[in-house]
Amino acid sequence: xxxxxxxxxxxxxxxxxxxxxxxxxxxxxxxxxxxxxxxxxxxxxxxxxxxxxxxxxxxxxxxxxxxxxxxxxxxxxxxxxxxxxxxxxxxxxxxxxxxxxxxxxxxxxxxxxxxxxxxxxxxxxxxxxxxxxxxxxxxxxxxxxxxxxxxxxxxxxxxxxxxxxxxxxxxxxxxxxxxxxxxxxxxxxxxxxxxxxxxxxxxxxxxxxxxxxxxxxxxxxxxxxxxxxxxxxxxxxxxxxxxxxxxxxxxxxxxxxxxxxxxxxxxxxxxxxxxxxxxxxxxxxxxxxxxxxxxxxxxxxxxxxxxxxxxxxxxxxxxxxxxx
Amino acid sequence: xxxxxxxxxxxxxxxxxxxxxxxxxxxxxxxxxxxxxxxxxxxxxxxxxxxxxxxxxxxxxxxxxxxxxxxxxxxxxxxxxxxxxxxxxxxxxxxxxxxxxxxxxxxxxxxxxxxxxxxxxxxxxxxxxxxxxxxxxxxxxxxxxxxxxxxxxxxxxxxxxxxxxxxxxxxxxxxxxxxxxxxxxxxxxxxxxxxxxxxxxxxxxxxxxxxxxxxxxxxxxxxxxxxxxxxxxxxxxxxxxxxxxxxxxxxxxxxxxxxxxxxxxxxxxxxxxxxxxxxxxxxxxxxxxxxxxxxxxxxxxxxxxxxxxxxxxxxxxxxxxxxx
Numbered sequence: 001x002x003x004x005x006x007x008x009x010x011x012x013x014x015x016x017x018x019x020x021x022x023x024x025x026x027x028x029x030x031x032x033x034x035x036x037x038x039x040x041x042x043x044x045x046x047x048x049x050x051x052x053x054x055x056x057x058x059x060x061x062x063x064x065x066x067x068x069x070x071x072x073x074x075x076x077x078x079x080x081x082x083x084x085x086x087x088x089x090x091x092x093x094x095x096x097x098x099x100x101x102x103x104x105x106x107x108x109x110x111x112x113x114x115x116x117x118x119x120x121x122x123x124x125x126x127x128x129x130x131x132x133x134x135x136x137x138x139x140x141x142x143x144x145x146x147x148x149x150x151x152x153x154x155x156x157x158x159x160x161x162x163x164x165x166x167x168x169x170x171x172x173x174x175x176x177x178x179x180x181x182x183x184x185x186x187x188x189x190x191x192x193x194x195x196x197x198x199x200x201x202x203x204x205x206x207x208x209x210x211x212x213x214x215x216x217x218x219x220x221x222x223x224x225x226x227x228x229x230x231x232x233x234x235x236x237x238x239x240x241x242x243x244x245x246x247x248x249x250x251x252x253x254x255x256x257x258x259x260x261x262x263x264x265x266x267x268x269x270x271x272x273x274x275x276x277x278x279x280x281x282x283x284x285x286x287x288x289x290x291x292x293x294x295x296x297x298x299x300x301x302x303x304x305x306x307x308x309x310x311x312x313x314x315x316x317x318x319x320x321x322x323x324x
Numbered sequence: 325x326x327x328x329x330x331x332x333x334x335x336x337x338x339x340x341x342x343x344x345x346x347x348x349x350x351x352x353x354x355x356x357x358x359x360x361x362x363x364x365x366x367x368x369x370x371x372x373x374x375x376x377x378x379x380x381x382x383x384x385x386x387x388x389x390x391x392x393x394x395x396x397x398x399x400x401x402x403x404x405x406x407x408x409x410x411x412x413x414x415x416x417x418x419x420x421x422x423x424x425x426x427x428x429x430x431x432x433x434x435x436x437x438x439x440x441x442x443x444x445x446x447x448x449x450x451x452x453x454x455x456x457x458x459x460x461x462x463x464x465x466x467x468x469x470x471x472x473x474x475x476x477x478x479x480x481x482x483x484x485x486x487x488x489x490x491x492x493x494x495x496x497x498x499x500x501x502x503x504x505x506x507x508x509x510x511x512x513x514x515x516x517x518x519x520x521x522x523x524x525x526x527x528x529x530x531x532x533x534x535x536x537x538x539x540x541x542x543x544x545x546x547x548x549x550x551x552x553x554x555x556x557x558x559x560x561x562x563x564x565x566x567x568x569x570x571x572x573x574x575x576x577x578x579x580x581x582x583x584x585x586x587x588x589x590x591x592x593x594x595x596x597x598x599x600x601x602x603x604x605x606x607x608x609x610x611x612x613x614x615x616x617x618x619x620x621x622x623x624x625x626x627x628x629x630x631x632x633x634x635x636x637x638x639x640x641x642x643x644x645x646x647x648x
Contacts, residue, residue, distance in 0.1 A: 027468055028468065029472060029475075031471060031475055032468060032471055083433055083434070083437060086429070086430075086433060087430040087434065105410070105429070106410075107471065107474060109407055109411060109433055110407070110411065110467060110470045110471045110474060111467075113407060113440075113467040114464070114467035114468060114471065116437075116440070116467075117463040117464040117466075117467050118464060120463070121464055123460075124457050124460045124461075127453075129448075129451075132448055132456060136441060136444045136445045136447075136448045137445065137448075139437075139441040139444070140441040140442060140445055142437075143434060143435075143437040143438035143441050144351055144352065144353050144438060146434045146437070147353055147355060147356055147434045147435065147438065150430055150431060150434060151353075151355055
């Protein structure tokens with residue numbers, strides 16, 4: 001499926017998701033709405049609500065109330081972005097200044113708390129206890145994942161399994177939950193729910209692995225983020241992890257010393273980039289993302305052929321070739 | 325009811341609450357347990373779970389599962405304490421170093437998120453949708469209240485109504501929810517639930533007003549906090565608000581200039597203290613707390629006479645004379 005036909009096929013859903021987001025009852029505190037608006041309407045891809053809507057439809061659910069439910073995942077996502085911004089000290093997010101640089105850490109933390117509470121209120125309002133179970137379980141996993149990631153900064157001995165655990169909790173768990181909750185809304189069977197969850201899990205892993213790859217290979221004007229921030233912050237992601245595994249002693253020592261440079265330079269990053277490239281760090285990362293895509297599709301293929309299945313397949317394949 | 329007989333009457337409940345807190349399933353991430361333990365077992369009064377247990381009993385509910393449910397309010401409270409610590413930049417909490425000074429802002433924010441998610445999971449595990457409704461509604465109010473408080477720092481034109489709104493959201497809403505959820509667990513009527521909520525609301529207002537008074541009048545070794553931090557941070561609470569209303573132009577100008585001193589001194593605080601005292605700031609604050617106590621008791625008296633009602637009355641009256 002070509003990018004253009006994919007976009008055409010989801011454009012109506014995206015419009016209705018935007019409308020549902022705009023329709024969520026605002027806070028009585030105007031300042032909260034200002035910050036929320038900045039983070040919620042900053043050009044997000046709406047991947048999570050879109051997955052909820054499409055997974056519900058795949059299970060035969062056509063009720064438009066799905067849009068109202070689906071946006072809770074965008075709220076949850078926005079809440080984690082705000083706390084991430086503070087924790088990472090990121091300067092930019094989606095090509096704009098990160099929220100904490102505009103409103104300070106204090107307000108950013110508290111509006112994050114608000115968006116999280118708002119997300120749970122949507123689940124309560126929709127009256128679906130099963131959705132609430134999945135959502136609270138997921139937020140627990142996510143908060144543990146954020147802590148794990150923080151503890152693993154500078155851990156150059158990080159294994160591939162540990163890396164996977166972090167990105168599962170940090171990114172894939174919420175995407176898996178968004179998919180499963182589409183199934184729940186549709187009254188899907190236990191087996192279907194599990195398949196949707198597993199589909200979302202592998203899609204989410206591929207998504208985050210690609211994100212980590214774009215942090216090296218992306219173009220700043222396209223991704224809206226600085227390039228090389230992970231490396232500059234000493235964060236070990238898959239390209240570096242593979243390169244460290246693959247390199248000879250000389251390359252490994254050089255990589256580690258560049259990684260630990262307290263004042264990283266563009267030249268240092270360029271040198272590290274070349275060492276990672278030479279040691280197949282990017283190539284193997286791309287292959288790993290590809291494998292996750294294939295696994296995601298295996299779970300998707302448990303559902304009978306259907307135009308919505310094709311759409312989900314197209315979205316899944318697009319994750320790998322996206323440039324932002 | 326004397327303090328000693330009050331303590332004796334609640335000692336078994338407090339023990340069972342401690343046991344329930346200790347029995348909550350730990351995180352798989354040891355570091356999270358370390359921070360959680362520090363904040364959860366730092367000598368908290370367990371007021372919120374105790375109110376849930378006693379309010380349930382007042383409505384005739386004796387099932388020991390109430391202890392398991394009640395601790396969700398201690399988890400929620402601990403989560404807000406962690407985020408408060410970061411937002412306030414407080415140095416001490418309950419006589420020990422504030423969490424963010426030990427583990428840094430990043431970990432403190434994220435463990436706060438974890439405790440919040442854990443609290444909601446307890447509500448989900450207990451399977452009570454009504455409790456979840458009240459809890460999510462309350463967390464929404466609370467997060468808005470925290471933002472309001474942040475926006476009101478330095479607002480010397482704060483009215484008594486605005487102050488009440490902030491402390492309701494910040495403190496009283498959670499205490500009211502803890503009381504109401506005791507009633508929900510007991511299957512109380514709508515009228516009983518409302519009475520418990522209103523009782524908790526006024527009790528919570530009295531509690532926070534007394535807290536704000538102790539920030540001026542307390543003894544640091546008893547409260548475990550620095551004295552005068554609100555004033556030094558430019559935070560307008562009731563004693564100052566009343567004093568500003570009551571004082572002549574000279575006193576008001578002097579108070580405002582001391583409040584805005586970018587480098588506050590102990591001498592400056594002492595001078596401000598005397599001006600507030602002279603203008604009945606403390607006296608009127610105490611009277612206001614007393615009125616909240618009386619209002620709380622009015623709602624409590626809607627329930628028939630009962631030893632548990634006496635206990636709740638004793639606890640309520642104790643709020644005003646507590647020294648920490």
